[in-house]
Amino acid sequence: MSYGPRAVRTALLSGLLIALFSGAAPSFAQTPAPGAAEAAPDSPGDAADPTPSDAADEGEPAGDEQTSADPAPAVADDIGDAGDATASASTGDIDDADAPGAGAVGQPASPEAAAAAAVSAEGEEAAGNEGDVDDEAPEFWSAFAFGSYGRVVAASDLMGGTGRDADIVAFDPRIDEGTYLELELRREDQWAFMQSKIVATLAIGGPLFHFDGDFDEVLAIRNLYLELIDVAAPGVSIWAGSRMWRGDDMYLLDTWPLDNLNAVGGGLDYTHDLFQLRSAVALARPNDPFQTQIIDVPPEDGSFTPTDVFILDRPRLVLALKGTYFPFGTGEDHGAKLVLYTEYHSISDGNRQTDDGTVEALPSDDGYVIGAQLGGWLVDDHAFINIFARYARGLGAYDPLGVPFSTGAVISTAAAEETLIALSANYEYDFMGVQVAAYYRRFRDADPSLLERNLLGEGAIDIRPHVWFLDWLGLAVDLSYQALEETGLDVTTDEPVGGEVWKLGILPFISPGGRGTYTRPHLRLIYSATFRDEGARRLYHSADPRASREVEHFIGIGAEWWIDTSSYLGPQLR
Amino acid sequence: MDRYQLIFGAAAALTLSACVHSELDDVRDVEIATHVTDWRDEVIYQLIVDRFADGDPGNNHRVDYTGSLARYQGGDWQGVIDKLPYLEELGVTTIWISPIVLNVDADAGIDGYHGYWQIDLERLNPHFGDLATLRRMINACHDKDIKVVLDIVTNHMGQAFYYDINLNGQPDQNVSGGYPVEHGNPSSGVLRSPVQHVTEYDPDYDGRGIQAFTSLGEAGPAPIRFFDMPDIFRNDPMPAIFQNDWAYNLRGRVVDWNNREQVVYGDFPGGLKDIRTEDPRVRDELVRVFSDWVLRLDLDGFRIDTLKHVEYGFWEDFAPRVRERVAAAGKDNFLLFGEAFDGDDALVGSYTMPGRIDSVFYFPQKFRVFDDVFRREGPTTKVEELFNLRPTNYGTIPQAGGIGVPPTAALVNFIDNHDVSRFLFGAPDDLGPLHAALGYLLTEDGIPCIYYGTEQAFAGGNDPSNREPLWWSGYATDGETFRWVARLTRIRREYEALRRGDFIIRWTTDRVGDEQDAGIVAFERTMPSGAYALIAINTQGRHPSETSASSLGGGSMGVGAPAGSTLVDVLTGERVTVTGAGQLNLLVQPHQTRILVPEADFIDGL
Incomplete structure (x- = not known):
């Protein structure tokens, strides 16, 4: 048995990741470099700072010292594209389960960036309704804030068509994505005994009205919760509601490799100088036949109103626990962290009515996730690295908003498993910067009749160097490789199903906030050329034009921003 | 990162990556082999993939769950894998699976679940799985010594x-x-x-x-x-x-089935476009594409659809070229049998003449014997009359490069199939005639073929009512008919004479009333080696009959077994002795099948 170049390249990709995981991270930890603190992934930053988060920075242009972090913008990919076909259990079918970035103007959006921003914001003038915020902050104050993550793209494929996402893996390079927007409204108050924060985030998926003429956008509520901060003791916070509950992301690959819960529930956090503990309990009941079945029945009392009866109603319960240790504390200009993470998923048994009128019993189900993250940052070098490892089994291998792929008859997820290793890093020096992200993922579906099938391996690596010609003008080049392999045989080649995609993109941009790989907003031109091998083309339906295109172009103009959203404002809030 | 870390990482990564593809190791390389020694040893089980078993809900696109049998029901190749133990218990040694290639998915509210609306002969129907699963199914069959025959169509394409x-x-x-x-x-x-x-x-x-x-x-x-x-x-x-357009005959739908020109050159009803099989370019492609499937899947034979709608010249070209191609890859005894849906024995047999195919689906027997005799209790002389036509109407020498058995001895016998109503249609609870027919099917000469669901006493009417999902039965193996078939296949497997013996009719009768021998058909299976079996079946269910007409002034049945020898009924254990005059008067209960073998060959407990 021989394996083709694709397998070798995929192996090398995963090898790189494993090697880094096995070696690079400890090395990093052992040789902490002194420096600034702004690029701290998941750094607690101003955890104890009573300042109403980064509202203080709203409207403040950021210098490049505020930019080197790993923000977390979201994506709302086209539903039904090749990437969806291979979408992971982690992402399920709901693309907008991805999340937005955040940050004030010129302020980093991700946890890392937020932390960096928090550090850099110390002493700066705070914005908001209450004016200055400093060590002598008033006992009572209120603030109302507006935040947003957004990207808008207009692109052509240079063949008379619309530029489209051209990826084959679940977590694909963030260069040819479509339009997506989040609007956040936030009310914050300092009370006598604690702070409170009410967050509401409205998400809008493209295409927009001005593109398709449909006066009907795709909407979702992504955040709707109340958080109480410094409850009973400093560093203790509690929240309840609907929330994107996340850690560090990989901006370039648009995913959150370790913790990425989208659910309704609540949580209790405690933040200390050297560690942070977070916990959450959440419920999710997607409207699918695995968890929900509602039937209309005639009323029994003679009234005319039909009655909805829940035949199947079994929300998934998710318990999550995350511990982060900061060996050098959280206030330094350099730092490191070790994260341990786990989830437990549980779903009760139930019955559903089949189309032939019989009742099918669904057994209870459960699963778990375990994972770890090692990270470090050097503020002066605007550098950070995060290495992730995650293993999920059973129900835990499926996103709370996702369901087992074969819901027609799959009634147990016991056989499902997912292994993921990932890397995200950033480094900046003077007028240059580079972002890197990579992952390898192995996923086995749960279908009990297919224990030897529906196994896939996939991975991607994306490198994006930047150069700034002026403080506000720069150019990024994005080079990526992605590969997918499945345990299916292609009928025309007798080779395993799968493919490879190379992608080269050029992004000249204007950054009013200044230099920094994570500084936003950006107004950019985008050109991307995607090179598919034969296997990648075969992943598309034969009727899809992409099935016959070796090269796919994507040229257009777009904008991306993250402004003062609360998802990544500081570890105490995550 | 030091070199050890790099080495460790690379090794671990190769392991991770390889383990994805390693799960394909069993289906990456196809080893072509001959799996059949003598096709008469086989018991064929015809199954419609969409109806046999649903093993992979992941491919249930557009599946109907309301029992509308003109729509996809969800069966697939994984289902076949899952249910191989069921087939083994039934005694099946060959499965004939419905077409695998991509079909027009739906037309006028009817689905192409059956496989006869082909649109792409080089791709697989995704409703049934992928190439890996299909290979895995065939490998699993071969591991259990079950052969696989593929249904193919050369006459027409779907409504393209x-x-x-x-x-x-x-x-x-x-x-x-x-x-x-x-x-x-x-x-x-x-x-x-x-x-x-x-x-x-x-x-x-x-x-x-x-x-x-x-x-x-x-x-x-x-x-x-x-x-x-x-x-x-x-x-x-x-x-x-x-x-x-030149690849088609473009003459429209057959409306006069007695008009040979129309039958050959007309479209098959339903808008199925007749392929211009006379064109050598078309022939080349059909030979190539179907031979390729044999070589890519290690198939053991073809069941060929709509034989009579294709000119003889095609078969004289197609059959030897396919045999030659698969033989070159190491596949001998590749079976080519076809369907000429017609009661005209000479027409059906004509496709087995030298240079054509190995065998045909024995439709004349279905109509004249299983329907007229076993179902309607007609005179058993019809069995003999039809049998006597064989040397005239069917090829008497093995096809060159074929299965090594003359068509006269390798006809594919069947009681019913997917194109006719089931044997039990109209009388679903009357199992006696069916069991008698099964007794004949599994003891007569030729290759028996059992339509899926027969063992579960399905009783559907015409298409698609006769294509019930087998899972409706729960795959029960304790039913009366299942156990009867399983027993007959065990007996057939143990007694070579029942598989390969010459067929000698010893008793038939045109009497169908209260007469002494009404409904009796008796025959021997003999081999030069001395292997011997005597079968007597009472095809009527009203009274016991005998292999004798003594009450009518006649004698008892003469047999080939030595005078004075003892025969044992392998079904009941009863012993009988051939008279000094070489005769035997057997009492056969209504719809009973008796299978007698020499005492020395008797195997108890079958």
Whole structure:
């Protein structure tokens, strides 16, 4: 048995990741470099700072010292594209389960960036309704804030068509994505005994009205919760509601490799100088036949109103626990962290009515996730690295908003498993910067009749160097490789199903906030050329034009921003 | 990162990556081998993949869950894998699976679940799984010594195009056009309006080719226009040769089944477009594409659909070329048997003449024996009459490069199939005739073929009612009919004479009333080695009968077993002795099957 170049390249990709995981991270930890603190992934930053988060920075242009972090913008990919076909259990079918970035103007959006921003914001003038915020902050104050993550793209494929996402893996390079927007409204108050924060985030998926003429956008509520901060003791916070509950992301690959819960529930956090503990309990009941079945029945009392009866109603319960240790504390200009993470998923048994009128019993189900993250940052070098490892089994291998792929008859997820290793890093020096992200993922579906099938391996690596010609003008080049392999045989080649995609993109941009790989907003031109091998083309339906295109172009103009959203404002809030 | 870390990482990564593909190791390389020694040893089980077992809900696209049998029901190749133990318990040694290639998914509210609406001969029907699963299924079958015969169609493609009779560039259900088919020309003097309303999807036969028609009359050959409906796979017939109009005969639907020209050159009803198999380029592609499947899957035989709709010359070209190609890859004894849905014994047998195919689906026997004799309790002399026609109507020498058995001895016998109502249709609880018929099917000469669901006493009417999902039965193995079939296959497996022995009829009768021997058919299976079996079946269910007509002034049945020898009924253990005159008077209960073997060969407990 021989394996083709694709397998070798995929192996090398995963090898790189494993090697880094096995070696690079400890090395990093052992040789902490002194420096600034702004690029701290998941750094607690101003955890104890009573300042109403980064509202203080709203409207403040950021210098490049505020930019080197790993923000977390979201994506709302086209539903039904090749990437969806291979979408992971982690992402399920709901693309907008991805999340937005955040940050004030010129302020980093991700946890890392937020932390960096928090550090850099110390002493700066705070914005908001209450004016200055400093060590002598008033006992009572209120603030109302507006935040947003957004990207808008207009692109052509240079063949008379619309530029489209051209990826084959679940977590694909963030260069040819479509339009997506989040609007956040936030009310914050300092009370006598604690702070409170009410967050509401409205998400809008493209295409927009001005593109398709449909006066009907795709909407979702992504955040709707109340958080109480410094409850009973400093560093203790509690929240309840609907929330994107996340850690560090990989901006370039648009995913959150370790913790990425989208659910309704609540949580209790405690933040200390050297560690942070977070916990959450959440419920999710997607409207699918695995968890929900509602039937209309005639009323029994003679009234005319039909009655909805829940035949199947079994929300998934998710318990999550995350511990982060900061060996050098959280206030330094350099730092490191070790994260341990786990989830437990549980779903009760139930019955559903089949189309032939019989009742099918669904057994209870459960699963778990375990994972770890090692990270470090050097503020002066605007550098950070995060290495992730995650293993999920059973129900835990499926996103709370996702369901087992074969819901027609799959009634147990016991056989499902997912292994993921990932890397995200950033480094900046003077007028240059580079972002890197990579992952390898192995996923086995749960279908009990297919224990030897529906196994896939996939991975991607994306490198994006930047150069700034002026403080506000720069150019990024994005080079990526992605590969997918499945345990299916292609009928025309007798080779395993799968493919490879190379992608080269050029992004000249204007950054009013200044230099920094994570500084936003950006107004950019985008050109991307995607090179598919034969296997990648075969992943598309034969009727899809992409099935016959070796090269796919994507040229257009777009904008991306993250402004003062609360998802990544500081570890105490995550 | 030091070199050890790099080495460790690379090694671990290769392991991770390789373990994805390593799960394909069992299906990456196909080893072609001959799995059959003598096809008469086989018991074929015909199954419609969509109806046999649903092992992979992941491919249940557009599946109907309401029991509407004209729609996809969800069965797949994984289901076959899952249910191989069931087939083993039944005693099946070969499965004949419905077509595997991509079909037009739906047409007029009917689905292509059966596989006879092919649109791409090189791709698989995704409703049934992928190539890996299909190979895994075949490998699993071979591991259990179960052979796999694939159903193929060379006569037609699915409804890939329409005839644009009114030249408006769109398919119309009801347009003016056509002429009385028996004349095909208005100058023939037939007193009928030359204007008929026809459908452009499936117009009636016209020997000149379907003609365009305007308000002023005919306008020359109607152009064809291929559909472009990828959502239901109704586009781009493949291989690409089938995207040319010259690859089709373009004469419209067969309406006169006694007209040989129409039968050969006409479209099959339902708009299935007749392939111009006379064209050598077309023949080359059909040989290539179907031989390729053998070599890619290690198939053991073809069941060929609609034999009589293709000219003899095609079979004389196709059959030897396929045999030659697969033999070159190491596959001998590759079975080619076909379906000529006709009661005309000479016509059916004609496809087995030298240079053609190895065997045919024995439709004349289905009509004259299983229906007339076993189902309707007609005279058993029909068995003998039909048998006596065999040397005349069927090939008597093995095909060159074929299965090594003359067609006369290798006919594929069946009680019912997917194109006719089931044997029990109309009398679902009357198992006696069915069991008697099964007794004959599994002891007569030739190759028995059992239609799936027979063992579960399914009783569906005509298509699609006769294509019930087998899971409706719960795959029960304790039913009376299942156990009867399983027992008969065990007995057939143990006694070589029942598989390979010559067929000698010892008793038939035209008496169907209260007579002593009414309903009796008795025959021997003998081999030069001395292997011997005597079978007697009472095909009627009203009274016991005997292999004797002594009450009518006749004698008892003469047998080939030595005078004075003892025979044992392998089903009951009863012993009988051949008289000194070499006769045997057997009492056979209503619908009973008796299988007697020499005492020395008796195996107890079967």
